[in-house]
Amino acid sequence: MMPTKKQTTKKPAQSAPDAFTRLCASELRVECVREHRFYKKRRWRFDYAIPAHKIALEVEGGVWTQGRHTRPKGFLNDITKYNTAALFGWRVFRCTPSTLMTRQTLHLIKCAISGAILPEAKDYEENTQKR
Numbered sequence: 001m002m003p004t005k006k007q008t009t010k011k012p013a014q015s016a017p018d019a020f021t022r023l024c025a026s027e028l029r030v031e032c033v034r035e036h037r038f039y040k041k042r043r044w045r046f047d048y049a050i051p052a053h054k055i056a057l058e059v060e061g062g063v064w065t066q067g068r069h070t071r072p073k074g075f076l077n078d079i080t081k082y083n084t085a086a087l088f089g090w091r092v093f094r095c096t097p098s099t100l101m102t103r104q105t106l107h108l109i110k111c112a113i114s115g116a117i118l119p120e121a122k123d124y125e126e127n128t129q130k131r
Helices: 017-029 072-087 103-113 120-128
Strands: 031-037 044-050 055-059 091-095
Touching: 017 044, 017 103, 031 072, 044 072, 044 120, 055 072, 055 103, 072 091, 091 103
Parallel strands: 055 091
Antiparallel strands: 031 044, 044 055
């Protein structure tokens, strides 16, 4: 008779800090984690998350090359994932690989943390209220 292996629950490995998580730590003074699992039932993960503020950042690749996020099935799956995240109180922001490490993305996250409204959003808000 062969001995049986014990069933163990695997915990997701904590990924090592990368350039973006280090940038968030130095510029925004927040802990940002990669591959943050927010819903265990579906094994969904955010590309980046700031759990203390329930802010997530999804890096949408393949925008110009028909990548997974722009094909119908991937797009529809993303809708379900993002809507579920919103029900759990997460604010999900999206960027592309080329805009991840930009001041614009950092500013967006900073505004989300502080509750500030971006100048462009204020302009949009004022213009829609005039109508």
